[in-house]
Protein backbone atom coordinates (compact mmCIF):
# COMPACT_ATOMS: atom_id res chain seq x y z
CA UNK A 1 0.00 0.00 0.00
CA UNK A 2 1.38 3.37 -0.94
CA UNK A 3 0.11 6.26 1.16
CA UNK A 4 -1.14 9.05 -1.07
CA UNK A 5 0.57 12.39 -0.72
CA UNK A 6 -2.62 14.41 -1.03
CA UNK A 7 -2.46 17.83 0.62
CA UNK A 8 -4.22 17.83 3.99
CA UNK A 9 -6.31 20.57 5.61
CA UNK A 10 -6.33 19.86 9.33
CA UNK A 11 -8.96 21.19 11.74
CA UNK A 12 -8.56 21.59 15.50
CA UNK A 13 -11.00 19.77 17.77
CA UNK A 14 -14.61 20.95 17.38
CA UNK A 15 -14.07 23.42 14.56
CA UNK A 16 -15.14 21.46 11.47
CA UNK A 17 -18.54 20.26 12.79
CA UNK A 18 -19.30 23.76 14.05
CA UNK A 19 -18.40 25.26 10.68
CA UNK A 20 -20.61 22.76 8.80
CA UNK A 21 -23.47 23.30 11.18
CA UNK A 22 -23.35 27.05 10.78
CA UNK A 23 -22.88 27.14 7.00
CA UNK A 24 -25.49 24.47 6.27
CA UNK A 25 -28.09 25.94 8.63
CA UNK A 26 -29.54 27.82 5.67
CA UNK A 27 -30.35 25.44 2.83
CA UNK A 28 -32.01 28.21 0.81
CA UNK A 29 -28.79 29.87 -0.28
CA UNK A 30 -25.04 29.40 -0.48
CA UNK A 31 -23.04 30.39 2.61
CA UNK A 32 -19.38 31.34 2.84
CA UNK A 33 -16.59 31.48 5.41
CA UNK A 34 -12.88 32.17 5.28
CA UNK A 35 -10.38 30.11 7.21
CA UNK A 36 -6.93 31.33 8.10
CA UNK A 37 -4.30 28.62 8.25
CA UNK A 38 -0.62 27.87 8.54
CA UNK A 39 0.99 25.55 6.02
CA UNK A 40 3.96 23.23 6.23
CA UNK A 41 5.43 21.99 2.97
CA UNK A 42 8.12 19.29 2.75
CA UNK A 43 8.91 17.66 -0.61
CA UNK A 44 5.52 16.80 -2.12
CA UNK A 45 3.71 16.86 1.25
CA UNK A 46 1.56 19.78 2.27
CA UNK A 47 -0.33 20.18 5.54
CA UNK A 48 -2.43 23.26 6.22
CA UNK A 49 -3.41 23.68 9.85
CA UNK A 50 -6.59 25.70 10.28
CA UNK A 51 -6.07 28.37 12.94
CA UNK A 52 -9.14 30.59 12.73
CA UNK A 53 -12.58 30.85 11.11
CA UNK A 54 -13.87 34.22 9.91
CA UNK A 55 -17.60 34.41 9.24
CA UNK A 56 -18.78 37.20 6.96
CA UNK A 57 -21.80 39.31 7.90
CA UNK A 58 -24.64 39.87 5.42
CA UNK A 59 -22.97 43.19 4.48
CA UNK A 60 -19.89 41.32 3.35
CA UNK A 61 -21.83 39.57 0.59
CA UNK A 62 -21.92 40.99 -2.89
CA UNK A 63 -25.54 40.92 -4.06
CA UNK A 64 -28.36 38.97 -2.49
CA UNK A 65 -29.70 37.22 -5.55
CA UNK A 66 -28.87 33.53 -5.47
CA UNK A 67 -27.11 33.37 -8.79
CA UNK A 68 -24.57 36.07 -8.06
CA UNK A 69 -24.02 35.55 -4.35
CA UNK A 70 -20.38 35.85 -3.43
CA UNK A 71 -18.08 37.52 -0.93
CA UNK A 72 -17.16 41.15 -1.49
CA UNK A 73 -13.53 41.56 -2.50
CA UNK A 74 -13.00 44.15 0.27
CA UNK A 75 -13.89 41.55 2.89
CA UNK A 76 -11.31 39.14 1.48
CA UNK A 77 -8.67 41.89 1.23
CA UNK A 78 -9.26 42.85 4.87
CA UNK A 79 -8.45 39.26 5.92
CA UNK A 80 -5.30 39.24 3.77
CA UNK A 81 -4.07 42.45 5.39
CA UNK A 82 -4.80 41.04 8.82
CA UNK A 83 -2.93 37.83 7.95
CA UNK A 84 0.15 39.78 6.97
CA UNK A 85 0.03 41.78 10.20
CA UNK A 86 -0.64 38.73 12.36
CA UNK A 87 2.25 36.69 10.96
CA UNK A 88 1.16 33.31 12.43
CA UNK A 89 -1.05 32.44 9.46
CA UNK A 90 -0.07 32.28 5.79
CA UNK A 91 -2.88 30.50 3.95
CA UNK A 92 -6.39 31.56 3.05
CA UNK A 93 -8.97 28.76 2.73
CA UNK A 94 -12.28 29.66 1.28
CA UNK A 95 -15.26 27.52 2.20
CA UNK A 96 -18.71 27.64 0.67
CA UNK A 97 -21.80 25.47 0.45
CA UNK A 98 -23.74 23.95 -2.40
CA UNK A 99 -26.84 23.54 -0.26
CA UNK A 100 -29.00 22.14 -3.08
CA UNK A 101 -26.67 19.15 -3.40
CA UNK A 102 -27.61 16.33 -1.01
CA UNK A 103 -24.22 14.71 -1.69
CA UNK A 104 -21.37 14.56 -4.16
CA UNK A 105 -19.94 18.02 -3.42
CA UNK A 106 -18.13 19.26 -6.52
CA UNK A 107 -16.70 22.62 -7.51
CA UNK A 108 -18.77 24.30 -10.22
CA UNK A 109 -17.46 25.90 -13.41
CA UNK A 110 -18.05 29.29 -11.78
CA UNK A 111 -16.03 28.19 -8.72
CA UNK A 112 -13.21 27.05 -11.03
CA UNK A 113 -13.11 30.37 -12.84
CA UNK A 114 -13.38 32.55 -9.71
CA UNK A 115 -10.73 30.61 -7.83
CA UNK A 116 -8.33 30.49 -10.76
CA UNK A 117 -8.63 34.26 -11.18
CA UNK A 118 -8.17 34.82 -7.47
CA UNK A 119 -5.08 32.58 -7.36
CA UNK A 120 -3.48 34.47 -10.27
CA UNK A 121 -4.23 37.79 -8.58
CA UNK A 122 -2.91 36.51 -5.24
CA UNK A 123 0.30 35.23 -6.82
CA UNK A 124 0.95 38.61 -8.47
CA UNK A 125 0.04 40.62 -5.38
CA UNK A 126 1.12 38.65 -2.29
CA UNK A 127 3.14 35.67 -3.37
CA UNK A 128 3.77 34.40 0.16
CA UNK A 129 0.10 33.72 0.86
CA UNK A 130 -1.22 30.23 0.05
CA UNK A 131 -4.74 29.51 -1.18
CA UNK A 132 -7.08 26.54 -0.78
CA UNK A 133 -10.83 25.96 -0.99
CA UNK A 134 -13.51 23.64 0.32
CA UNK A 135 -17.04 23.09 -0.98
CA UNK A 136 -19.68 21.43 1.22
CA UNK A 137 -22.78 19.58 0.08
CA UNK A 138 -25.35 18.46 2.65
CA UNK A 139 -23.37 15.31 3.43
CA UNK A 140 -19.82 15.47 2.09
CA UNK A 141 -17.07 17.81 0.91
CA UNK A 142 -14.56 18.37 -1.82
CA UNK A 143 -11.33 20.29 -1.19
CA UNK A 144 -8.33 21.52 -3.14
CA UNK A 145 -5.10 23.44 -2.70
CA UNK A 146 -4.03 25.93 -5.35
CA UNK A 147 -0.48 26.52 -6.53
CA UNK A 148 1.26 28.09 -9.52
CA UNK A 149 2.96 25.91 -12.12
CA UNK A 150 4.63 27.56 -15.12
CA UNK A 151 2.73 30.76 -14.37
CA UNK A 152 -0.65 28.99 -14.34
CA UNK A 153 -2.90 28.31 -11.35
CA UNK A 154 -3.19 24.56 -10.71
CA UNK A 155 -5.53 22.85 -8.23
CA UNK A 156 -4.60 19.66 -6.33
CA UNK A 157 -7.34 17.60 -4.68
CA UNK A 158 -6.98 17.77 -0.89
CA UNK A 159 -8.30 15.91 2.15
CA UNK A 160 -9.89 17.45 5.22
CA UNK A 161 -8.76 15.83 8.47
CA UNK A 162 -10.15 16.33 11.94
CA UNK A 163 -8.64 15.43 15.31
CA UNK A 164 -11.04 12.51 15.79
CA UNK A 165 -12.94 10.31 13.34
CA UNK A 166 -16.33 11.31 14.82
CA UNK A 167 -15.82 14.87 13.55
CA UNK A 168 -14.74 13.79 10.06
CA UNK A 169 -16.95 13.89 7.01
CA UNK A 170 -16.93 11.84 3.82
CA UNK A 171 -14.82 13.16 0.99
CA UNK A 172 -16.66 13.24 -2.33
CA UNK A 173 -13.35 12.52 -4.12
CA UNK A 174 -12.27 9.63 -1.90
CA UNK A 175 -13.15 7.01 -4.51
CA UNK A 176 -10.00 8.19 -6.31
CA UNK A 177 -7.81 7.52 -3.30
CA UNK A 178 -5.31 4.70 -3.34
CA UNK A 179 -5.58 3.92 0.36
CA UNK A 180 -6.46 0.39 1.47
CA UNK A 181 -10.05 -0.54 1.69
CA UNK A 182 -10.62 -3.35 4.12
CA UNK A 183 -13.82 -5.21 3.47
CA UNK A 184 -16.14 -6.32 6.27
CA UNK A 185 -15.41 -9.95 5.38
CA UNK A 186 -11.68 -9.43 6.12
CA UNK A 187 -12.67 -8.22 9.57
CA UNK A 188 -15.18 -11.00 10.15
CA UNK A 189 -12.91 -13.94 9.35
CA UNK A 190 -9.32 -12.70 9.41
CA UNK A 191 -6.97 -12.27 12.35
CA UNK A 192 -9.09 -9.37 13.59
CA UNK A 193 -12.30 -11.40 13.82
CA UNK A 194 -12.25 -11.53 17.63
CA UNK A 195 -11.37 -7.82 17.96
CA UNK A 196 -14.24 -7.00 15.60
CA UNK A 197 -16.63 -9.00 17.78
CA UNK A 198 -15.59 -6.76 20.68
CA UNK A 199 -15.39 -3.34 19.04
CA UNK A 200 -17.90 -3.64 16.22
CA UNK A 201 -17.54 -3.25 12.48
CA UNK A 202 -17.84 0.55 12.31
CA UNK A 203 -15.09 1.23 14.82
CA UNK A 204 -12.85 -1.40 13.24
CA UNK A 205 -13.32 0.03 9.77
CA UNK A 206 -12.09 3.46 10.84
CA UNK A 207 -9.15 1.95 12.72
CA UNK A 208 -7.90 -0.32 9.97
CA UNK A 209 -8.34 2.01 7.04
CA UNK A 210 -6.54 5.23 6.53
CA UNK A 211 -4.99 5.71 9.99
CA UNK A 212 -1.26 6.07 10.44
CA UNK A 213 0.18 6.21 13.95
CA UNK A 214 3.70 7.51 14.57
CA UNK A 215 5.49 6.21 17.66
CA UNK A 216 8.36 8.27 19.00
CA UNK A 217 10.63 6.02 21.08
CA UNK A 218 10.31 2.24 20.67
CA UNK A 219 11.92 1.10 23.90
CA UNK A 220 10.19 -0.71 26.75
CA UNK A 221 7.04 1.38 26.51
CA UNK A 222 6.97 2.22 22.78
CA UNK A 223 7.41 -1.41 21.69
CA UNK A 224 4.43 -2.45 23.85
CA UNK A 225 2.35 0.38 22.37
CA UNK A 226 3.36 -0.67 18.84
CA UNK A 227 2.50 -4.33 19.43
CA UNK A 228 -0.87 -3.41 20.98
CA UNK A 229 -1.70 -1.15 18.03
CA UNK A 230 -1.04 -3.95 15.54
CA UNK A 231 -3.00 -6.48 17.62
CA UNK A 232 -5.94 -4.06 17.86
CA UNK A 233 -6.01 -3.69 14.08
CA UNK A 234 -4.06 -0.55 13.14
CA UNK A 235 -2.45 -1.20 9.78
CA UNK A 236 0.08 1.58 9.42
CA UNK A 237 2.71 2.63 11.97
CA UNK A 238 5.85 4.71 11.83
CA UNK A 239 8.60 3.88 14.31
CA UNK A 240 11.05 6.64 15.24
CA UNK A 241 14.07 5.85 17.42
CA UNK A 242 17.82 6.23 16.80
CA UNK A 243 18.97 3.64 19.38
CA UNK A 244 20.16 0.05 19.15
CA UNK A 245 19.08 -2.84 21.37
CA UNK A 246 21.37 -3.39 24.37
CA UNK A 247 21.53 -6.33 26.76
CA UNK A 248 19.96 -4.20 29.53
CA UNK A 249 16.91 -3.54 27.27
CA UNK A 250 16.02 -7.23 27.00
CA UNK A 251 13.96 -7.17 30.21
CA UNK A 252 11.27 -5.15 28.45
CA UNK A 253 11.43 -4.56 24.68
CA UNK A 254 8.72 -6.58 22.97
CA UNK A 255 10.11 -8.52 20.01
CA UNK A 256 13.79 -8.11 20.98
CA UNK A 257 15.94 -11.24 21.39
CA UNK A 258 19.33 -11.88 22.94
CA UNK A 259 20.96 -12.07 19.51
CA UNK A 260 19.57 -8.63 18.61
CA UNK A 261 21.49 -7.11 21.52
CA UNK A 262 24.68 -9.00 20.58
CA UNK A 263 24.36 -7.73 17.01
CA UNK A 264 23.51 -4.17 18.20
CA UNK A 265 20.49 -4.08 15.91
CA UNK A 266 18.37 -0.96 15.64
CA UNK A 267 15.27 -0.94 17.83
CA UNK A 268 13.09 0.26 14.94
CA UNK A 269 14.23 -2.70 12.81
CA UNK A 270 13.79 -5.30 15.53
CA UNK A 271 10.36 -4.05 16.61
CA UNK A 272 9.30 -3.48 13.00
CA UNK A 273 10.15 -7.09 12.14
CA UNK A 274 8.12 -8.28 15.13
CA UNK A 275 5.07 -6.25 14.01
CA UNK A 276 5.25 -7.57 10.45
CA UNK A 277 5.43 -11.12 11.75
CA UNK A 278 2.12 -10.54 13.54
CA UNK A 279 0.46 -8.89 10.55
CA UNK A 280 2.27 -9.19 7.21
CA UNK A 281 -0.19 -6.68 5.70
CA UNK A 282 0.79 -3.96 8.17
CA UNK A 283 2.78 -1.06 6.77
CA UNK A 284 5.66 -0.40 9.15
CA UNK A 285 8.04 2.46 8.44
CA UNK A 286 11.31 2.51 10.36
CA UNK A 287 13.09 5.82 11.00
CA UNK A 288 16.37 5.22 12.82
CA UNK A 289 16.82 8.87 13.78
CA UNK A 290 15.75 11.15 16.61
CA UNK A 291 12.52 13.06 16.14
CA UNK A 292 14.51 16.30 15.87
CA UNK A 293 16.02 15.03 12.60
CA UNK A 294 14.50 16.91 9.64
CA UNK A 295 13.75 13.66 7.83
CA UNK A 296 11.00 12.73 10.31
CA UNK A 297 8.84 15.77 9.50
CA UNK A 298 7.57 14.39 6.16
CA UNK A 299 6.65 11.12 7.90
CA UNK A 300 4.84 12.91 10.71
CA UNK A 301 2.91 14.99 8.15
CA UNK A 302 1.36 11.70 7.00
CA UNK A 303 0.48 10.56 10.50
CA UNK A 304 -2.94 10.84 12.14
CA UNK A 305 -1.62 10.57 15.71
CA UNK A 306 1.79 11.07 17.26
CA UNK A 307 2.41 8.77 20.22
CA UNK A 308 5.35 9.79 22.42
CA UNK A 309 6.73 6.95 24.51
CA UNK A 310 10.15 8.24 25.48
CA UNK A 311 11.46 9.37 28.87
CA UNK A 312 13.68 11.90 27.14
CA UNK A 313 12.53 15.53 27.61
CA UNK A 314 14.28 16.59 24.41
CA UNK A 315 12.24 14.22 22.19
CA UNK A 316 9.02 14.96 24.11
CA UNK A 317 9.64 18.67 23.48
CA UNK A 318 10.18 18.13 19.75
CA UNK A 319 7.17 15.83 19.40
CA UNK A 320 4.93 18.42 21.05
CA UNK A 321 6.26 21.28 18.90
CA UNK A 322 5.71 19.29 15.68
CA UNK A 323 2.24 18.11 16.77
CA UNK A 324 1.19 21.71 17.42
CA UNK A 325 2.77 22.97 14.20
CA UNK A 326 0.97 20.38 12.05
CA UNK A 327 -2.24 20.22 14.10
CA UNK A 328 -1.76 16.46 14.64
CA UNK A 329 -3.17 15.09 17.92
CA UNK A 330 -0.57 13.87 20.40
CA UNK A 331 -0.70 11.03 22.92
CA UNK A 332 2.04 10.87 25.53
CA UNK A 333 2.71 7.82 27.68
CA UNK A 334 5.18 7.80 30.56
CA UNK A 335 6.22 5.64 33.49
CA UNK A 336 8.00 6.40 36.72
CA UNK A 337 9.78 4.15 39.22
CA UNK A 338 11.42 5.91 42.11
CA UNK A 339 13.59 3.95 44.53
CA UNK A 340 14.77 5.68 47.73
CA UNK A 341 17.06 4.01 50.26
CA UNK A 342 16.32 0.62 48.78
CA UNK A 343 12.55 1.14 49.06
CA UNK A 344 10.15 1.70 46.18
CA UNK A 345 8.83 5.24 46.73
CA UNK A 346 6.77 5.50 43.56
CA UNK A 347 5.56 3.08 40.90
CA UNK A 348 3.27 4.86 38.45
CA UNK A 349 2.51 5.94 34.92
CA UNK A 350 0.28 8.28 32.96
CA UNK A 351 -1.33 8.79 29.58
CA UNK A 352 -1.93 12.30 28.28
CA UNK A 353 -4.00 13.15 25.22
CA UNK A 354 -3.37 16.61 23.77
CA UNK A 355 -5.43 17.23 20.66
CA UNK A 356 -5.05 20.43 18.69
CA UNK A 357 -7.65 22.87 20.02
CA UNK A 358 -7.98 21.21 23.45
CA UNK A 359 -6.01 24.00 25.13
CA UNK A 360 -3.37 21.86 26.80
CA UNK A 361 0.05 20.51 25.91
CA UNK A 362 2.98 18.78 27.56
CA UNK A 363 4.57 22.16 28.27
CA UNK A 364 1.73 23.75 30.24
CA UNK A 365 1.13 20.47 32.05
CA UNK A 366 4.74 20.71 33.27
CA UNK A 367 5.88 17.53 31.50
CA UNK A 368 8.77 19.22 29.67
CA UNK A 369 11.71 20.40 31.76
CA UNK A 370 13.43 23.20 29.75
CA UNK A 371 16.74 22.68 31.58
CA UNK A 372 16.85 19.02 30.59
CA UNK A 373 15.89 19.91 26.99
CA UNK A 374 18.73 22.46 26.82
CA UNK A 375 21.23 20.10 28.45
CA UNK A 376 20.42 17.36 25.94
CA UNK A 377 20.45 19.75 22.98
CA UNK A 378 23.85 21.16 23.98
CA UNK A 379 25.27 17.97 25.47
CA UNK A 380 28.47 18.28 23.43
CA UNK A 381 29.21 21.97 23.94
CA UNK A 382 29.90 24.53 26.65
CA UNK A 383 26.27 25.26 27.59
CA UNK A 384 25.79 21.60 28.39
CA UNK A 385 29.00 21.54 30.42
CA UNK A 386 27.92 24.67 32.30
CA UNK A 387 24.58 23.10 33.26
CA UNK A 388 26.47 20.09 34.60
CA UNK A 389 28.93 22.33 36.52
CA UNK A 390 26.07 24.25 38.14
CA UNK A 391 24.45 20.99 39.14
CA UNK A 392 21.23 21.33 37.09
CA UNK A 393 21.93 18.02 35.36
CA UNK A 394 24.34 15.18 36.03
CA UNK A 395 26.11 15.08 32.70
CA UNK A 396 25.64 11.35 32.38
CA UNK A 397 22.63 9.63 30.95
CA UNK A 398 20.91 8.44 34.07
CA UNK A 399 19.83 4.82 33.86
CA UNK A 400 16.37 4.82 35.37
CA UNK A 401 14.83 1.66 36.81
CA UNK A 402 12.53 0.03 34.24
CA UNK A 403 10.36 -3.07 34.26
CA UNK A 404 8.15 -4.83 31.75
CA UNK A 405 4.99 -5.12 33.90
CA UNK A 406 4.65 -1.37 34.42
CA UNK A 407 5.34 -0.72 30.72
CA UNK A 408 2.79 -3.35 29.73
CA UNK A 409 0.04 -1.77 31.85
CA UNK A 410 0.72 1.81 30.75
CA UNK A 411 1.26 0.74 27.11
CA UNK A 412 -2.15 -0.98 27.15
CA UNK A 413 -3.73 2.09 28.80
CA UNK A 414 -2.26 4.29 26.05
CA UNK A 415 -3.71 2.16 23.24
CA UNK A 416 -7.08 1.87 25.02
CA UNK A 417 -7.17 5.68 25.37
CA UNK A 418 -6.36 6.00 21.68
CA UNK A 419 -9.06 3.47 20.73
CA UNK A 420 -11.55 5.46 22.76
CA UNK A 421 -10.94 8.37 20.38
CA UNK A 422 -12.45 6.12 17.67
CA UNK A 423 -15.16 4.28 19.59
CA UNK A 424 -16.03 7.10 22.03
CA UNK A 425 -17.17 4.43 24.42
CA UNK A 426 -16.04 6.47 27.40
CA UNK A 427 -15.94 10.21 28.01
CA UNK A 428 -12.75 11.89 26.87
CA UNK A 429 -10.15 12.12 29.66
CA UNK A 430 -7.06 14.26 28.91
CA UNK A 431 -4.88 12.81 31.70
CA UNK A 432 -5.19 9.25 33.03
CA UNK A 433 -2.98 8.02 35.87
CA UNK A 434 -1.90 4.54 36.87
CA UNK A 435 -0.54 4.15 40.35
CA UNK A 436 0.65 1.07 42.18
CA UNK A 437 1.72 2.33 45.56
CA UNK A 438 -0.58 1.76 48.56
CA UNK A 439 -3.15 0.37 46.16
CA UNK A 440 -3.21 -0.28 42.45
CA UNK A 441 -5.54 2.11 40.65
CA UNK A 442 -6.26 3.68 37.28
CA UNK A 443 -8.03 7.02 37.56
CA UNK A 444 -8.60 10.26 35.61
CA UNK A 445 -6.49 13.17 36.83
CA UNK A 446 -9.18 15.80 37.40
CA UNK A 447 -6.62 18.32 38.67
CA UNK A 448 -4.83 18.88 35.38
CA UNK A 449 -6.80 22.05 34.62
CA UNK A 450 -6.04 23.78 37.92
CA UNK A 451 -2.36 22.81 37.84
CA UNK A 452 -1.92 23.85 34.21
CA UNK A 453 0.34 26.83 33.59
CA UNK A 454 -2.19 29.38 32.33
CA UNK A 455 -0.20 31.38 29.80
CA UNK A 456 1.50 28.66 27.80
CA UNK A 457 3.94 29.86 25.17
CA UNK A 458 3.53 26.59 23.19
CA UNK A 459 -0.27 26.47 23.08
CA UNK A 460 -0.86 30.18 22.67
CA UNK A 461 1.64 30.75 19.88
CA UNK A 462 1.25 27.47 18.03
CA UNK A 463 -2.34 26.52 18.63
Ligand SMILES: [Zn+2]
Nearest residue numbers: 096108111135
Ligand atom coordinates in the same frame (compact mmCIF):
# COMPACT_ATOMS: atom_id res chain seq x y z
ZN1 LIG B 1 -19.71 26.87 -5.69
Ligand SMILES: [Zn+2]
Nearest residue numbers: 361364456459
Ligand atom coordinates in the same frame (compact mmCIF):
# COMPACT_ATOMS: atom_id res chain seq x y z
ZN1 LIG C 1 0.42 24.38 26.50
